[in-house]
Amino acid sequence: MSGPALVDGAIVDALIEIDGDRIITVAAADGRLAADVVAEPTAHDVDAVDGTLLPAYVDLHCHGGGGTAFTDLDPDAAAVTARHHHERGSTSLLASLVTMSAADLERGVSILADLADDGLVDGIHLEGPWISKARCGAHDPGLVRDAARAEVDRLLDLGRGHIRQVTLAPERETGLELVRWLAGAGVHAAVGHTTATFGQVEAAVDAGADLATHLFNGMEPWHHRSPGAVPALLRAAAAGAMTLELIADGVHLDDATARTVVDLVGRGRVAFVSDAMAAAGMGDGRYVLGGLPVVVRGGVARLGRDADEASAASIAGGTSHLADIVARAVAAGLPVPYAAQCASGTPAALLGLDDRGAIRPGSRADLVVVDDGASVTRVMRAGRWLGP
Numbered sequence: 001m002s003g004p005a006l007v008d009g010a011i012v013d014a015l016i017e018i019d020g021d022r023i024i025t026v027a028a029a030d031g032r033l034a035a036d037v038v039a040e041p042t043a044h045d046v047d048a049v050d051g052t053l054l055p056a057y058v059d060l061h062c063h064g065g066g067g068t069a070f071t072d073l074d075p076d077a078a079a080v081t082a083r084h085h086h087e088r089g090s091t092s093l094l095a096s097l098v099t100m101s102a103a104d105l106e107r108g109v110s111i112l113a114d115l116a117d118d119g120l121v122d123g124i125h126l127e128g129p130w131i132s133k134a135r136c137g138a139h140d141p142g143l144v145r146d147a148a149r150a151e152v153d154r155l156l157d158l159g160r161g162h163i164r165q166v167t168l169a170p171e172r173e174t175g176l177e178l179v180r181w182l183a184g185a186g187v188h189a190a191v192g193h194t195t196a197t198f199g200q201v202e203a204a205v206d207a208g209a210d211l212a213t214h215l216f217n218g219m220e221p222w223h224h225r226s227p228g229a230v231p232a233l234l235r236a237a238a239a240g241a242m243t244l245e246l247i248a249d250g251v252h253l254d255d256a257t258a259r260t261v262v263d264l265v266g267r268g269r270v271a272f273v274s275d276a277m278a279a280a281g282m283g284d285g286r287y288v289l290g291g292l293p294v295v296v297r298g299g300v301a302r303l304g305r306d307a308d309e310a311s312a313a314s315i316a317g318g319t320s321h322l323a324d325i326v327a328r329a330v331a332a333g334l335p336v337p338y339a340a341q342c343a344s345g346t347p348a349a350l351l352g353l354d355d356r357g358a359i360r361p362g363s364r365a366d367l368v369v370v371d372d373g374a375s376v377t378r379v380m381r382a383g384r385w386l387g388p
Helices: 075-087 102-117 149-159 177-186 198-207 231-239 256-264 322-329 336-351
Strands: 002-007 012-019 022-028 054-055 058-062 094-097 123-125 162-166 188-191 243-246 271-273 285-289 292-297 300-303 368-369 378-380 385-386
Touching: 002 336, 012 054, 012 336, 022 378, 054 123, 054 336, 058 075, 058 102, 058 123, 058 336, 075 102, 094 102, 094 322, 094 336, 102 123, 102 149, 149 162, 149 177, 162 177, 177 188, 177 198, 177 256, 198 231, 231 243, 231 256, 243 336, 256 271, 256 322, 271 322, 322 336, 322 368
Parallel strands: 002 054, 058 094, 094 123, 123 162, 162 188, 243 271
Antiparallel strands: 002 012, 012 022, 054 368, 285 292, 292 300, 368 378, 378 385
């Protein structure tokens, strides 16, 4: 296919050859090869792209969408959820669970490990239960608990290597031990839903924490006389020791906040995430997240059984897709290559998905076509166009 494409961090006219599920060659439209291409493109019919080609998106934090959720603890619902996000541009994603009972968490991990074996998701994210009750947000506070080694090991065994990220509060009694257990198992320990002090976050980073779950949300506000988790995480990211999730949907964060974080720590240390729940791609109404009732009104999800109860309650996940967040960031002034890296290259690198997040020979052919407003118009996953 040919057309404008994001290659080596710049948008250039390009000719891209795909064989099966792989990108074979990437050449300039005038026939000159990109520096890392080792073979001339072969003669094929060329599909001229109406828009700009970007690497498809990688979502580190996603609970649901299209009316279903990974938290439903149902294999069919989990598969539908994954495909819903694939079709909207997030061709790679972690399936996120929330705080649950031990039995439900074990069932959820078992279901999602099978989904990962089938290639529908790229791993599992446990958001809780080892978080702060005071900052639990849309998690059931009655199920929040300290980590016990036996429970952690049981879940890791059930996950069969697919648990890639765990959100935790390092200030809990076994919080730092949990960071070390996870880091030793090759799992990203993510600081989030926490009341941790600046020093406690520094200790967590020293112990191996390398990710922040939705920076600012689920944390103490940054006060100049009482610095907490936020400045400590920003400092660690600026030093290259931390990647920061941002839900840059205009609800969880103001556009200026998101842009400022990218400017401060660099696009290589920011991963846009959706934190999507079942209402993503749907409409206002009543939903469930991890057993808790949620009301969506005006596109904002909050805990509650009705609109009045939800009006002042905690935000309960996102209703946007990662593609919506990229388009919003671009509309707010972030250059397309920067927004694309935050949604693709940076999260792919964090997960060690060396064949995702870039348009280059050898990469899996996961691509999105975006219009002038950076809205997704077509999606390719593993060399196949999804949808019409």
